[in-house]
Amino acid sequence: MSVVLSVRDVVKTFGAVRAVDGISFTVQRGTITGLLGRNGAGKTTTIRMITGVFFPDAGSIEWLGSERDARDRIGYLPEERGLYRQMKVKEHLLFFAEIKGCRGSSVARSAERWLKRFELWDKRDAKVEELSKGNQQKVQLIGTLLHDPDLIILDEPQSGLDPVNMLLVRDLLRELKDEGKTILLSTHMMAEAERMADDIILIHKGKIVLSGGIDEVRNSFGKNTLHIDYEGDGAFLEQLPEVKRAMIVNNAAELSLNAEADPQRVLEAAMGRLRIRKFELAAPSLEEIFIEQVGAETMESIR
Amino acid sequence: MNKMLAVIKREYLQAVRRKMFIFMTLFFPVLMAALFIVPSLMVAKGMGGKKVAVIDGTGALHDSFSHHLEAAAPDPKKALSGGNRGQLPQSIDIEYADAHGRANLDAASKPYLDRLYLDKKAENGLDAVLVIPANAFEGSDAKMTFYSRSSTDLFTQERMASVANRAIQRQRLTGRGIDPNVVDTLTREVPFDSVQLSRSGQQKKGSEANFIIGFIFAALLIIPSFIYGLETMRGIVQEKSERIVEVLISSMSPRELLTGKILGVAAVGLTQVTVWLSLIAAVGAFGAASALMAGFDISQFLRPMVFVYFALFFILGYLTFVCIYAIAGAACNTDKEAQQLVAPIQMVMMLPWFIMFVIITNPDSPLSVALSMAPVYGPITMFVRTLVSEPPVWHILVSIAVSIATIAVFFYVTAKIFRVGILSYGKRPTIPELWRWIKVA
Numbered sequence: 212m213s214v215v216l217s218v219r220d221v222v223k224t225f226g227a228v229r230a231v232d233g234i235s236f237t238v239q240r241g242t243i244t245g246l247l248g249r250n251g252a253g254k255t256t257t258i259r260m261i262t263g264v265f266f267p268d269a270g271s272i273e274w275l276g277s278e279r280d281a282r283d284r285i286g287y288l289p290e291e292r293g294l295y296r297q298m299k300v301k302e303h304l305l306f307f308a309e310i311k312g313c314r315g316s317s318v319a320r321s322a323e324r325w326l327k328r329f330e331l332w333d334k335r336d337a338k339v340e341e342l343s344k345g346n347q348q349k350v351q352l353i354g355t356l357l358h359d360p361d362l363i364i365l366d367e368p369q370s371g372l373d374p375v376n377m378l379l380v381r382d383l384l385r386e387l388k389d390e391g392k393t394i395l396l397s398t399h400m401m402a403e404a405e406r407m408a409d410d411i412i413l414i415h416k417g418k419i420v421l422s423g424g425i426d427e428v429r430n431s432f433g434k435n436t437l438h439i440d441y442e443g444d445g446a447f448l449e450q451l452p453e454v455k456r457a458m459i460v461n462n463a464a465e466l467s468l469n470a471e472a473d474p475q476r477v478l479e480a481a482m483g484r485l486r487i488r489k490f491e492l493a494a495p496s497l498e499e500i501f502i503e504q505v506g507a508e509t510m511e512s513i514r
Numbered sequence: 515m516n517k518m519l520a521v522i523k524r525e526y527l528q529a530v531r532r533k534m535f536i537f538m539t540l541f542f543p544v545l546m547a548a549l550f551i552v553p554s555l556m557v558a559k560g561m562g563g564k565k566v567a568v569i570d571g572t573g574a575l576h577d578s579f580s581h582h583l584e585a586a587a588p589d590p591k592k593a594l595s596g597g598n599r600g601q602l603p604q605s606i607d608i609e610y611a612d613a614h615g616r617a618n619l620d621a622a623s624k625p626y627l628d629r630l631y632l633d634k635k636a637e638n639g640l641d642a643v644l645v646i647p648a649n650a651f652e653g654s655d656a657k658m659t660f661y662s663r664s665s666t667d668l669f670t671q672e673r674m675a676s677v678a679n680r681a682i683q684r685q686r687l688t689g690r691g692i693d694p695n696v697v698d699t700l701t702r703e704v705p706f707d708s709v710q711l712s713r714s715g716q717q718k719k720g721s722e723a724n725f726i727i728g729f730i731f732a733a734l735l736i737i738p739s740f741i742y743g744l745e746t747m748r749g750i751v752q753e754k755s756e757r758i759v760e761v762l763i764s765s766m767s768p769r770e771l772l773t774g775k776i777l778g779v780a781a782v783g784l785t786q787v788t789v790w791l792s793l794i795a796a797v798g799a800f801g802a803a804s805a806l807m808a809g810f811d812i813s814q815f816l817r818p819m820v821f822v823y824f825a826l827f828f829i830l831g832y833l834t835f836v837c838i839y840a841i842a843g844a845a846c847n848t849d850k851e852a853q854q855l856v857a858p859i860q861m862v863m864m865l866p867w868f869i870m871f872v873i874i875t876n877p878d879s880p881l882s883v884a885l886s887m888a889p890v891y892g893p894i895t896m897f898v899r900t901l902v903s904e905p906p907v908w909h910i911l912v913s914i915a916v917s918i919a920t921i922a923v924f925f926y927v928t929a930k931i932f933r934v935g936i937l938s939y940g941k942r943p944t945i946p947e948l949w950r951w952i953k954v955a
Binding site for chain 1: 516517520521523524528752753756757758759760761762763764765766
């Protein structure tokens with residue numbers, strides 16, 4: 212595997228706020244890297260520096276292994292959608308390709324292919340403002356991909372998409388990865404990152420708190436998390452001495468245990484009062500790790 | 515470079531497809547012409563239908579008030595320049611009442627004055643009543659009285675006064691035994707023409723038409739700059755508020771983007787001017803002929819140099835304004851904010867328009883010369899000067915040079931503010947903050 216993008220000691224300050232405070236990471240070719248963090252953690256600022264929207268105050272961002280102008284190699288889907296409302300769909304897509312240096316009949320054919328795939332071909336001459344929000348997002352996504360970028364940077368690509376379209380995007384990202392594209396995916400949806408990412412970078416308050424391959428990261432936290440499905444009232448599980456932290460939702464509990472705690476004791480306690488359907492000792496979920504790292508006070512805001 | 519072309523193309527195509535562009539291009543010149551020509555026609559024609567009763571205490575002036583000017587068709591040129599002041603224009607309808615020998619002139623005029631209050635459309639309605647006292651010929655303290663419903667109808671009032679006075683003078687002279695024909699000969703007015711003598715020795719006629727045409731051209735020159743300037747500003751604000759700018763800036767430099775936008779808008783302006791000038795050229799001959807019939811000689815305004823200067827100063831003025839609006843757009847986040855920011859600036863930019871009267875009537879005064887060579891004000895003032903006068907070539911060259919320098923400076927400043935402002939989504943910056951942006955970017 213080769214490194215496509217290398218970010219080194221990057222700093223960006225807005226007034227008194229250090230939005231990004233010395234971040235370094237690399238992105239490997241042909242992988243999906245998840246850039247995780249709460250809203251305001253510094254994800255979007257980091258991405259804006261990579262796409263050249265902001266200049267870093269310090270540090271460097273390097274592109275490796277290509278002759279093309281770095282900017283033209285990126286496909287960038289910004290966090291909030293950016294489309295000209297008055298332009299027609301196909302015209303808009305061709306404009307996006309043109310500002311990336313792609314024009315001509317091959318781009319037009321490619322646009323047709325994408326529009327058909329996303330079921331927008333019959334809307335190709337409609338104005339952007341006439342489309343539904345979900346369709347506008349699909350247009351934006353096509354605009355990100357139309358010039359066949361090597362590195363695809365997606366800032367919260369699934370926000371606002373319905374489950375069907377989320378699935379569509381998920382499949383698409385896997386497919387792009389199989390084609391050898393590199394994807395940097397910023398999200399605060401841990402479950403989504405867990406499904407998609409090969410590598411994760413967890414940012415909190417402008418700093419990286421955790422990074423690496425997703426399995427490697429999870430396993431480094433040891434198998435100290437209990438997943439229990441049950442019938443009955445499980446609220447008491449949170450009070451058990453072995454349990455450090457609990458997430459209990461709809462008859463399912465994810466319990467992170469104190470070090471040295473014996474899972475068996477928890478099972479005994481639970482069996483006394485609940486009907487257990489599933490009991491599993493596993494590595495913690497990304498969400499659990501995230502909370503562990505950035506503090507429980509953030510739980511409410513990420514759910 | 516190709517990216518900039520993409521931006522130019524997009525800006526251009528989006529702008530010319532708008533209804534606003536089509537309206538401005540096809541109807542605006544007509545609208546402007548109508549706006550200035552119709553009122554002057556109205557002065558001549560719409561004023562018609564004025565009914566004035568004359569209560570003549572002397573009983574000797576009947577002939578003077580029954581005799582109208584010869585022109586059957588309304589003549590705006592004469593109406594404006596006020597030739598033949600001693601005669602009644604067609605538009606004033608006289609009802610003559612001989613009140614000679616009536617002891618009480620007030621009683622005699624009472625029924626007429628009552629009719630002043632009637633609805634104008636009513637059969638017997640009157641617009642004004644002129645009362646001439648019986649001692650008008652001899653009395654040193656004799657006074658005529660003009661009653662009317664509107665004190666502002668100075669044209670009718672002044673014309674009635676001069677017609678009555680001429681008639682009275684005529685009567686006084688004939689009363690001393692002078693032959694009426696001799697009186698007419700002696701008091702005949704000498705008409706005059708105004709002729710503008712240019713350096714090239716060419717003679718131009720008709721300064722009152724210069725005035726109206728000057729205004730029309732000035733409006734054609736200045737108003738599109740404001741309208742497209744605002745469009746540019748709103749376009750930039752929209753790109754910011756809808757975050758399109760992020761995609762754009764991740765693909766090209768802010769300077770490329772700004773240059774593309776401004777060139778695109780400039781191309782729109784050029785298209786507009788080209789259409790206007792071709793329209794004028796196409797209907798020019800016809801227009802000149804019909805204008806001549808209406809009393810205007812506009813052939814002098816269809817000189818090729820007028821077209822050249824118009825195109826030149828249009829583009830210079832236009833680019834200056836567009837840069838100013840682009841700064842406002844880059845600095846603000848909402849249309850409202852941006853409009854608040856440009857509103858005072860706009861008033862300052864409008865200065866030549868507010869004093870257009872002075873510029874047109876005194877095109878070579880120190881004020882006009884200074885304005886025509888000043889930044890921002892130069893293009894419109896200089897164009898109007900070339901239209902109604904013949905400024906020295908060096909004035910024109912200085913004006914062009916100053917305008918180009920202004921645009922260059924504005925562009926530089928705009929690019930700086932654009933670089934910082936376009937991605938700052940905070941509140942509107944203050945002027946000191948803007949100044950800092952210029953320095954840091």
